[in-house]
Amino acid sequence: MNEKTLAGFCIRCNDQGYLTDLAQWNKEVAVEIAKEEGIDMTNKHWEVIDYLQDQCRKEVAITIRKVGKSGIVNIKEFYQLFPKGPLKTASKIAGIPKPVSCI
Amino acid sequence: MKNLLILGAGTSGTMMSNALRKALPQGQWNISIVDFEDTHYYQPGFLFLPFDLYTPKQLKRDIKDFIPKGVNLIQQKIDRIEKEKNMVLLQNGENIFYDILVIATGCNIAPEEIEGMQGPSWHKTIFDFYTFEGAKNLRDKLKHWEGGKLVVHISEMPIKCPVAPLEFAFLCDSFFADKKMRDKVEITYVTPMSGAFTKPVATKELSYLLEQKNIKIVPDFNIEKVDTDNNKIIDYGGQEVEYDLLVTVPTNMGDEMTLRSGFGDELNYVPTNKFTLQSKVKENIFVIGDATDLPASKAGSVAHFQSDTLTENIQLFIAGKPLKESFDGHSNCFIETGNGKALLIDFNYDQEPVKGTFPIPGIGPLRLLKESRINHLGKRAFKWIYWNILITGKPIPFVSSRMKIAGKEINTSE
Numbered sequence A: 001m002n003e004k005t006l007a008g009f010c011i012r013c014n015d016q017g018y019l020t021d022l023a024q025w026n027k028e029v030a031v032e033i034a035k036e037e038g039i040d041m042t043n044k045h046w047e048v049i050d051y052l053q054d055q056c057r058k059e060v061a062i063t064i065r066k067v068g069k070s071g072i073v074n075i076k077e078f079y080q081l082f083p084k085g086p087l088k089t090a091s092k093i094a095g096i097p098k099p100v101s102c103i
Numbered sequence B: 001m002k003n004l005l006i007l008g009a010g011t012s013g014t015m016m017s018n019a020l021r022k023a024l025p026q027g028q029w030n031i032s033i034v035d036f037e038d039t040h041y042y043q044p045g046f047l048f049l050p051f052d053l054y055t056p057k058q059l060k061r062d063i064k065d066f067i068p069k070g071v072n073l074i075q076q077k078i079d080r081i082e083k084e085k086n087m088v089l090l091q092n093g094e095n096i097f098y099d100i101l102v103i104a105t106g107c108n109i110a111p112e113e114i115e116g117m118q119g120p121s122w123h124k125t126i127f128d129f130y131t132f133e134g135a136k137n138l139r140d141k142l143k144h145w146e147g148g149k150l151v152v153h154i155s156e157m158p159i160k161c162p163v164a165p166l167e168f169a170f171l172c173d174s175f176f177a178d179k180k181m182r183d184k185v186e187i188t189y190v191t192p193m194s195g196a197f198t199k200p201v202a203t204k205e206l207s208y209l210l211e212q213k214n215i216k217i218v219p220d221f222n223i224e225k226v227d228t229d230n231n232k233i234i235d236y237g238g239q240e241v242e243y244d245l246l247v248t249v250p251t252n253m254g255d256e257m258t259l260r261s262g263f264g265d266e267l268n269y270v271p272t273n274k275f276t277l278q279s280k281v282k283e284n285i286f287v288i289g290d291a292t293d294l295p296a297s298k299a300g301s302v303a304h305f306q307s308d309t310l311t312e313n314i315q316l317f318i319a320g321k322p323l324k325e326s327f328d329g330h331s332n333c334f335i336e337t338g339n340g341k342a343l344l345i346d347f348n349y350d351q352e353p354v355k356g357t358f359p360i361p362g363i364g365p366l367r368l369l370k371e372s373r374i375n376h377l378g379k380r381a382f383k384w385i386y387w388n389i390l391i392t393g394k395p396i397p398f399v400s401s402r403m404k405i406a407g408k409e410i411n412t413s414e
Ligand SMILES: Cc1cc2nc3c(=O)[nH]c(=O)nc-3n(C[C@H](O)[C@H](O)[C@H](O)COP(=O)(O)OP(=O)(O)OC[C@H]3O[C@@H](n4cnc5c(N)ncnc54)[C@H](O)[C@@H]3O)c2cc1C
Pocket: B007, B008, B009, B010, B011, B012, B013, B034, B035, B036, B037, B042, B043, B044, B045, B046, B047, B076, B077, B078, B079, B104, B105, B106, B107, B129, B130, B131, B160, B161, B164, B255, B257, B288, B289, B290, B291, B298, B299, B300, B301, B302, B303, B333, B334
């Protein structure tokens, strides 16, 4: 576990920079993480982040197919917003765990 | 008389029919089970069939042979569930009424979900090994294949037995080495995940395997389509991977029966309480195995652990008592690594796979998260255990439904 200061907030994250406690997330922190990933947040980005956090709170496993069917973006648009591994990048900005498999 | 109806007579349904026939009094409960297949397949064997390590015959049994006396087997296709009427409609037009329903219809591959996958190249240069046909056709292909670019690929998660594609890649390495043609085959593992391993301890302990076996990895690949004219797979980000032989695990989906019944999720899985196995659809509907939407692995061993929770909860439900939240996501599986060795992993919803001993803490004889010959023998013994213990609803010696902490090297500082 690491501690990190982002936008003046002290947050806990894992070795790969994913927040370990969604309660510590806020928009300022998210903007900073997005910058590290080379992303400028727009309204569309926030809508996706909102959706991912909502799914995470409901304990639903997040998949790219789900995002594509969310009504917010299709998969192509999701890639345009978060290029290269959109699910892991968007999860990082949303302050939720990276999607993992069993090993 | 009351009626309990089980849908699907695969691993989970067969197991539940055996467990429930023992648990529910004959004079009070009729039990019926529906499946359209005549054959019960040993699906874990599909991994070995392409390499001629099992014969097709070893993987097939008559579905009837495992349904106990006192359970009525109905060999029909299920059309849909009408949950408000507590009724299941069969394809032949018959209706079956139930008091309690257990959904165990599993999941299957859906290659039609990916553009270009199921065209004229299907089972010619593009193969699956998740079906009996696929595994058998791939065996015939591998017998005469002269080498080239072999791509082992996962279309999207979740899939059943999530480690099977990686095992397949490992077995390819040994298979072609044994055939003295490893230098003619370039093996690439393509996955939508961020790596072949995603959990911290497993990543640390196992990453050497890919290098050792000279398997190239392409992570974060979300397939959009197969370009069969140019033999390549293309992802949504524009990445391309060329193949001469594509062995893919297509999208896995629950049976369309749930869609027709109006309650499957976007992959036709049934919304299920992850601790009690009661469906979120209606209180007298329960779900087990691959048909659930649980964040647990889809595996026979998992279904086995679930069956204890489900058998108890159905009895509690009948007695009008609160259900137990006893399923912890426990999963236990062997991972073939080739050359007569295997790994074993044991984990649950909260605990990632770690090193240690299994099933007897401190003794083993099996080793967790470490390659060994005895783990491989364990994997091969699983076939016998499957036919003789697992699906007959008997407990596996020393292995408890809930994951044990003892015998595991768990780092509690984090
Ligand atoms: C290649 C491969 C390797 C694997 N390796 C392992 C392993 O090493 N260890 C392990 O534990 N697990 C392994 N598994 C996973 C394991 O086989 C499954 O998780 C397990 O079989 C799931 O059981 P189930 O009863 O939920 O589904 P299934 O066993 O698939 O049964 C579902 C049944 O429902 C029936 N059905 C579905 N829809 C209908 C309908 N509409 N009408 C009538 N009948 C219907 C089907 O005919 C089928 O018989 C592997 C799977 C594969 C494919």
